[in-house]
Amino acid sequence: MAIEQTAARILCVVGARPNFMKIAPIMRAFNAPGSGLQASLVHTGQHYDAAMKHAFFEQLHIPEPDVDLGVGSGTHAEQTAHIMLKFEPVLDAQRPAAVLVVGDVNSTIACALVAVKKGIPVIHVEAGLRSGDRGMPEEINRILTDQLSDLLFTTEASAADNLEREGISRDKVHFVGNVMIDTLHYNLASATPSAHTLAEAGAAFTQGYGLLTLHRPSNVDDADVLRRLLTELAGISHETPLVFPVHPRTRARISEAGLDALLSDANILLLPPQGYLEMLGLMRDARMVLTDSGGIQEETTALGVPCITLRESTERPITVAQGTNTIVGTDAAAIRKAYREVMDLGGKAGRQPEHWDGQAAERIAVILARWCADGRAA
Template structure:
């Protein structure tokens, strides 16, 4: 390998939450003078081809060098298929390192294949912990961090989590949040909510809440799902809710016979939205109710009150410094947090350290030096 071409970093993207994280990384790695050369593998874990294309186009992500086309399946099936299809890619490309982001099945699957073939693993968004091992993502995070040679964190507390798990601080670098890089890069281009809601009527354009639900713990249990939807219907009578519905969530509502619960409520059901559309909806919302990890971060960056419908969060900085309140799924707690937002404006929050849009550049700089040291060793 010549110095002119730089170290070859094979970057992996798998599902929708990864797209926003990989975009600034690819941009920074492929910039002139970075000392790095990035190629991209899309595992196909996110199997909606139209939505994948929309995200890649909106975020200016280059077309993948390789698309594994894995598709859906159980956690075991999906992880196994990714591993089987990723190994020949490593054999063909012989990268200097494999970079994975986040906590989806693609993250752990590709990290595991790489480390068994002696290829260094780099984990972006390392060290986040919810403490809930019932979440598949928590298992993916813990195992990926144990396999990684270089770990980039979004908040200072992540290094403490990693040290408790026996990972040397020499491997860990606090660089900030690449999700926020993408948000800041695209904020001026966000689709105005008025455009997305043009046909919804004045009740929505005069002020709305944004709702997302997709966690298995919330949507797979009909009792929990009914409780959540019943409370959200009550909230919608005061603040109409815009609800881009994940296909899996829509199926669970139908299968549980809960369509009647939300029928006639001031809840606008939308199909899954592109990144720029969701960014505009978040920016303009009075309040966001969600079980998404990434949205907790994005609302903190935007200064929009966020109510998290989960028992825990792996992103404590959004609670400690940001606009996020974690309430669980009980009606009384949700209602209390909602009232605090409507009556008092919610938590003001502040911008966490290094959430400045430069995280990917820091990663590229550290990685170029690290790769140089590895090549000289």
């Protein structure tokens, strides 16, 4: 008589909004019958807007966390240290087979570091992405987490080359695709129509708009850069109205720099931060997207919507090589040129990158279950 194998318990970590979209399909795949895995969820509380966290968990059908550390805000050092202090007792109590972290936020590196110090294997989803800009805190988090990881799952084939250059063995690396795009495919039919979101906000337009997001410290913390960006974007808005869900920190920096008038005189609709389904609808229906977000570069490629990235580099080069993304930095002339190419020529059409098919989480589950069954987990 066959003996039923006990499912390997995997402790999955989320901490901030970008993690939520990545963890949802992973939790579904791990907890599916017959997966050989049992997932539990720790939310560090790095994203400390309780209402927004609830909205994302509800919209994405993420189970309530088994543990919520409630860390909250602070400097990078404070936040990372607080997460480590609160995560260690959780590991002592649960002793999982492995700890899975996603992305590149402070929770990612903090929990990976605690796990490896306690001899618990680390799994990194979205490994190997590199911008080449170590001035970005996320770049440091990516590099260090990959060095600590026992199993690394990548979103694009070039990531394996980055990891090999850093001395990471290829037998640890698996190209599975993009779990963010799993979430997009799973929820696209349920996306809130942009016309509904815009009507609720009292917009005078319902189509032909551009979607704008800004939150990177390099763009919003330097008043001169922020002024240059907003001046050019305000100019664009007189031809193409812009919808701007404003991050609270960005809103504060705009006011501190005395730049509110630039927005009030422009055809820019300011919105509070949006839920996932609302943002997905706004992206899907936009004429173009202007952003400094990494995840939005991927989502616009999957949606086939032209993306103008207001950064000097990207850790997601496939969105440029195969997708709809154009990198312009913060130079006004470069922004205007890319904008005109979208308006006059339609922008980059792009194509779907390999394995961006909505099945990445299932591939991860199969590989991880086999890895655990082979006795390589704790």
